[in-house]
Amino acid sequence: MARSGTLAGPRRRNGMGLARREAMMGLLLVSPWLLGFLIFTLGPMVASLWFSFCEYKVIQPPRWIGLGNYQRMFTDDLFYKSLSVTTRYTLVSVPLGILAALAVAVLLNQNVPGARVIRTIFYLPSVVSGVAVALVFSWIFNYRFGILNYVIGLFGIRGPDWLGRPQWALWAFILMSLWGIGGNMIILLAALQGVPVSLHEAAEIDGANSFVRFWTITMPMISPALLLVTIMSIIGSWQVFTSAYIMTGGGPAYATLFYLLYLYRNAFSWFEMGYASAMAWVLFVIILVCTLLTLRGSQSLVHYEGA
């Protein structure tokens, strides 16, 4: 009795000690992220919430003005403009881009020879994003000497002044966004390849044609991937910056004044840090609402295997 007691004692203590040690080690090793989260995410978010209620022009300390910055948005024509530009861009480029990505993914999933090469080509634009792309496209969209209008001209149509006309400039950016569908396409292609062949075979025996099979088997099976791609695309479309900064600078007549570009100008050209912080929070809320709406709206459409 006594002996077993003394044996069990240290053993249990030792067991608890191990668990404690593991917990300490776990917290220690996770601390880089935790610190980073506090310093570079949570801290700045709280700070920017505070700044958003202040007038803050960097040279003077922040001065509390309550809802002043938010009220200012209601009377700021450029703020409206940037909201409307980005909203229109999102509403057109996201659905178009996803449809195009899905179409290409379906085509590549047909196991034609050379599909791998084509997949590689489609992904390539995602690797060279940014400045190089913006430089190339500024020339491609050139009204008189650009290759795009030349190709359009071959069909006997006179191409518009893409980047010089307010009614066309945003379309140029939408067209450019379609060039970069490769990332979405690869996610959707992976999802398509994950659809079990047995389901298709069973449906085929039951006499379902390929269209019926696509809608009743493929679409539900890839719906989680579609949802993911939709949300990521929406978030991305609210962060268009480099291309607009380089290609148009927001013009002509503010037709490509993307939200982030206007935020950047407020913060770093005019040092309106308070107003820019308020804009950042509005952006955060917009993205949050878009994401939640997409999640809510897709609830009945998305099928989770085994859920």
Added chain:
Amino acid sequence: MTTAASIRRRRSARRIVRDVAPKVLVYLLLLPLTFFIIMPFAWMVGSSFKPIGSGIKFPPQFIPNPIVFTNYPLVFKTIPFLMYTRNSLIVTLTVIVGEVLSASVVGYSFARLRFPGRDFMFVVLLATMMIPYPVTMVPTFIVFKILRWVDTYLPLTIPAFFAPPFAVFLLRQFFLTVNRELDDAAKVDGCNELRILFQILMPLSKPALTTVAIFSFTANWNDFLGPLIYLSSARMYTLALGINYLRSFRGGGDLAPQMAAAVMFSLPCIVLFFLGQKYFVQGIVTTGLKG
């Protein structure tokens, strides 16, 4: 008279129509789209060999005639291209080291160790992947300004040492697939956690680590907004800022040298992509991020 051979022939002809026709259709649809994707690349490379002034010629040519090689040296003469390249490499390589090290440690902790609040913290980590950079951009800038880090590479590199969520997530998912028995055996032999991570898990996780490194390289090499905010003196510029700077020069503002610069700027990413294509695909599919 129908012989068996002709029946067979007709059958095989029908089979060819049935099997081949859809494939032809797939090609007919895919090829114009592929052309649409390739065209800007082809045009970028082609134009980099055109003589000065060809940007304002009609009709535009795909294949340069005459072919000139002077645009590449012209880029080096107009802007300090090598210095910008060195700056970009400093930033990018530092970020890769920081990201791989810190995300490995944190990813290991999430994948293997039990500690209070772990699952909650992991959910928070996933949520932060959704927070757009602009939301924290302004106050982070102010903090770095107070620290007098503006116009140094510290604001661009130091955050990478605090385990960016994308890399942590990717590595954690990978560590979970590595058989636990190996590190249990090492633990019995008296290895501590860091030795298990660095000597057992990381050597086994080369594909995942490569994926993180490749993504980090392209993201930072191409990053424009970060350097634009933080770097003010021209000698600190990264290549992304530098080649945009090229536009403001006489001569450099022409099509051909700009395209030469664009080719040289995107070449490392393209080469890296072809070398590590499978890692790219794996990374995108695991995390849903597009690079």
